[in-house]
Amino acid sequence: MTKLHSLLRVCIHAGILVSVVEGKIDRERIVTKYNVVRTQLIDNATTPLQVGNGNFAFNVDNTGMQTFLPFNTLSSWAWHKDSLPSSGQLPSSYHGVERLTYGRNISYDIPDPNLKDETQWLIGNPNRINLGRIGLKYKGSTLSASQISEPRQELELWSGTITSTFKLDGKSVKVVTQGDFDEDAVAFDIESSLVSDGLLEVEFDFPYPPIHSTTYKYEVFVGVYDFPLNHTTSLIPDRKDSTSTHIQHILQETSYFVNLRWPSQTPLGLTRNGKPGSNTPTAHRYTLSPSSSSSSHQKPHAISFVAHFSPGKTTPSLPSDITERNKKAWKEYWSNGGFVDLTSSSNSKADELQRRIILSQYHVRVNSAAKGQSPQESGLMNNGWYGKFHMEMVIWHNAHWATWGRQKHFDDVFPALYESLLSSSIARAKSMGWEGARWPKMTQLETGVSSPGDVNALLLWQQPHPMYLAQLAYSISPTRATLQKWDRVITATADYMASYAGLNAATGYYDLGPPTYGVTENTPPLTTRNLAYELAYWHYSLRIASLWKSRLHLPIPPQWTHVSRNLAPLPTADDGLYTVYEGLNSTWWADAKLNADPRSLIMLQGILPTLSDSPVNSEMARKTAERVAEVWTDEKIRGWGRPVLAINAARIGNASRAIYHLTAYDYWKFDDAGFAIRGGDGGTPPPFMPGNAGFLYAVAYCVVGWEGGTGELPGFPREAGWVVKWEGLRKAP
Template sequence: MAVFLLGLVLLADPAFGKIDRHVSPKQGIVSKYNVKRERLIDNNTTPLQVGNGNFAFNVDNTGMQTILPFNTLSSWAWHNDTLPTGKESLGDYHGVAMMTHGRNVSYDIPDPDLPGVSQWLISNPNRINLGRIGLRYQGATLPATKITNEVQELDLWNGIITSTFEVSGESVKVITQGDFESDAVTFHVESQLLASGDLEIELDFPYPPIHTTKYKYEVFAGVYDFPLNHTTSIVKNCKVNEAHIYHELQETNYFVNLRWPFNNPLSLNRVEPPGSNEATAHRYTLSAATKSRHRSNTIDFTAHFSPDKRTAALPSSIQKRNPKQWHQYWKEGGFVDLTSSSNPKADELQRRIILSQYHVRVNSAATGQSPQESGLMNNGWYGKFHMEMVVWHNAHWSTWGRQKYFDNIFPELYETLLPSSIARAKSMGWEGARWPKMTEINTGVSSPGGINGLLLWQQPHSMYLAELTYQASPRRATLKRWDSIISAAADYMASYAWKNESSGRYDLGPPSYGVTENTPPAETLNLAYEIAYWRYGLDVAREWKRRLGQRIPEKWTTVAENLAYPPQVDGLYAVYEGLNSSWWENPKLNGDPRSLIMLQGILPDTPAVDPDVALKTADKIKEVWTDDKIRGWGRPVLAINSARIGNPERAIYHMTAYDYWIFDDAGFAVRGGDGKLHTK
């Protein structure tokens, strides 16, 4: 049987060939996949973005947020809703007790007797939208009906969005750029409508709603319905080319620092008087100032968002350095070139690879924290990140050779969460540090959830990520920096494991949830993947101590070498202990058996996993986990497993099953693969 090999080439040096005298080979490949739009988008379309990983500005066809109120999100802007009223008190919440091997343990689960407090803890703090910047035409927000002949392009190599269109027959051009050095966006706008005064810049500031479950996912974060709940004001500045808007939302306050060139002055004005109860109460205009009775037909300005009042960089400074910063990024680390492949599916895979590299730099390069599931595009799960996802969302920085971005996140993330995680474990009667599930770095609270409180597989991640750090930098400084984190995690993992006197082995759970979150928690004992990952994590912790020349805690060794085995039924791995062979026909379980695939894929070799059994299990899963059932990140997991077991045909199939795994024009997954067959 012929095998179509995509010919993946990892390039450490950009000089691997020539496209022409002026364009580097990498640049030619990257630029081929620039995103181009020639029709107005709607609410169901993803925006284009500029940003730096800590901050992102999301745009519609105008290069701003004019016809759709897309978000301006950051890693630092958070807000707490008003506390529940009535008889419920935040201090009354202590979790929900569940019997755990003879004792009651309080887990982070919503308390049915405290529904308001439980929901508040789930949804707070929540990430806020810093504001909207768009275009205003003849005294009102520019409507889509006035826009024609729209053409937009995201230049991936340079990190520039260029948008051209006509408004009432007059041409408009907007160039949008982000900045790697500050949480800022800069604009260059050209149109005769600026000179006539018909076209202005519009800034508006929403307020976070009370985050009931209705606002678990916010495509457009914030609302404009509560103008009296927050205040905005222009802060006086003696400099003629600067202005500042101060936004105060109870405990959350920040500035929008504006700056423009001296020779092209702008005028900032408020649309409504302070204290207005109108939906437009916090709307401002920025327009070309009259100079010798004439207005310019261009506007250049920077909008810098910060907790502090600062002097923003000049537009020209950002416009000069932004492309250089993107060039440096594209030249760093690995690069996949599929241009020599004869496989007709290679081009689409190349497109996805290139666009994903752009997106992670914009959405997933924050300092000391992991991205939320939707990055900096919109809010999912109230803007919080998920600790079980930190490997998927961040390990790529290390494996692609962009270690500095990885090191910007770890181990600082774990260091920040360590005190609250130690307190969590202690309150539950265990030693060490129990990492949260759904959280943020401001509080470290593990948001209550029926699944959240019982999930296990985030616990060994710190060992996995520490090993990536050590591979990149095998120095004593690395060992010492991570030591307290790994020790606390291992102490918890050894303490959590319960010795089964009947088997003589150490069990995990119940109650527990595994990777797939689809098993009955009160019955879920010794999940196969979690058992294997527990063994891997404790083995890494022991090796860490050996490298440091320190004593290995006896409990770590006792538990690691006496953990229960990943359960088997008829020579195949089973999801958890106690199942019989009929589980393969149970749609609740066979609909998503990805955890068993992960035993021989993302998980490094461990004595807990028999490679032959894992291989046979993977073949069985191929029979039952059919295309119509595969969801989300299931396909990447299957591809990783296939590559690991030496089946490149299967790996390529899963990476190129485009009829089931749709990515839009901007390179974002449509539901991450919804299991449905899509035809063009």
């Protein structure tokens, strides 16, 4: 094949030209086209723009700061525990609730009605905290939205820079906000004649976490200012460096610093607004302004500084250093890894699809590129579920890193996430009478505790995820090092899965449950046995675990093979289609509770890779997917439903349906900033990060396909005016 042909392959179908390009794309031109511009004041229902690095994010209102809306400064490392329950009972008195399982009583992490306060404490703790608010102060008071006119704000994606301009009393203000990939820091450059007039200053404030009853399950603004005596802040000048100072914040066992630094040529001074020990809502408020040492005729018209958040006191980088690093790092991010260019398409939906692709890549880098852990579902914008992440969602949050050619970020999370939770998960399985590691559902790395909950305790499909992720890692890097890195986690997972399956003496098969909850969390847990998707996933994962040992030339535990060969058959109904779980007949399709979200049946021939000895009949799975398409109508689909529908449609050869689900804009909403909205009855504030990340995973699927698949563009119909150019994408398993 010539070099030209290797760069450009043209497919002609029905007289319509559709190109697939692996050559050079003008990435900067495309990325810049989708900069986010806002010219209206936002309110508390609007998602803020962000800067950050995956472990840390700073969320801003129209001022480029947190001035008239107290948005959050969140990190992956700052957590807090509420005071113990007032009942006097310690959380250690909670031991779960028993459920009959395979003929014996087993204690699960289910809310105990006799220990309501203790159960709620375990659900809500530890909780992610807001590190502090940084905003503008005008004429001695916090600047209000009503004082602002002519706002304009632009998120420049290529450089990760937010530039905000507005007027106060007719005078211009410009704020440039940038994050840093190397440090959990944000840099500000504030320019206005109001600075030299002494009218415009910077304000810091520190909230305290509320008591986390169910009232605070979803926190748009994390923390409150109602308990000033429950925490302390202290101004700690830097005796060695006149260009920096520090604020220490202590909340019982949690302590961290805001390390501040500014250029020597524009010195600043930090003062505390009130006396330590004050019982007012402003007790922990500080003001940063040009130093009083500056002579009156030399007062600067700008304030430039860095706020670096850290568990320890340190001297951060200068603003100029962070500006230089930030722009370089974002350029490298956009220039490397996968890219999809739809800008030559004539299809009317191409522009919005391109916008979502570009903005999703920005948002996952800011919210989901953490070290050693998966993001919470609302990323680093607000707290849903007390800031904890969900183990069943780790694929939808993180698999895209591998298929978009950004393996570093995938490897930053895995298998470290599982290794951190391995000890507690082994202890959990042992306490319940099983072998191996039973992974939690809703958790946090510090404790590894599985937050009590009916669904949390009985959900199954997070257990096999390590095999899927390990296989994805191996497909990208098929080396012995990859095998060895994952082997301990895979072994512990497979040991649990083989141990958990219960032998049914009447059938001779190994059952899964009851009690169980399926993927969609809408099945009756005490009677649900042998969920179709979970059975197929169990089989796949035990086979991958065995294959893993074979690749390492190690013995395969006989129980893995025995259980995988003797799992119960996938349940079917009298119509010859798969059912959600065993015992249902074809009337289940009319069950409003089940047909409201039957996505697990789509996953049988979608996200789940196909093995040669798979128990999934591909033709039956295809026909089942066609039936699902009839009952799971647009108004019912929410969350990560669209990505899995698009993937399934591509895999069964229905490109038109695949692109429909990626472009169902009337139902699948992305806001003006490009954040996916969960929709439906989710009850959570935006963003919904599995929506953005799952969308990217589905796009890669629809462009380059999957291992063992045939052809490219399985999700783009040839006759619909799509011209797809791509670089750096990798096939899914």
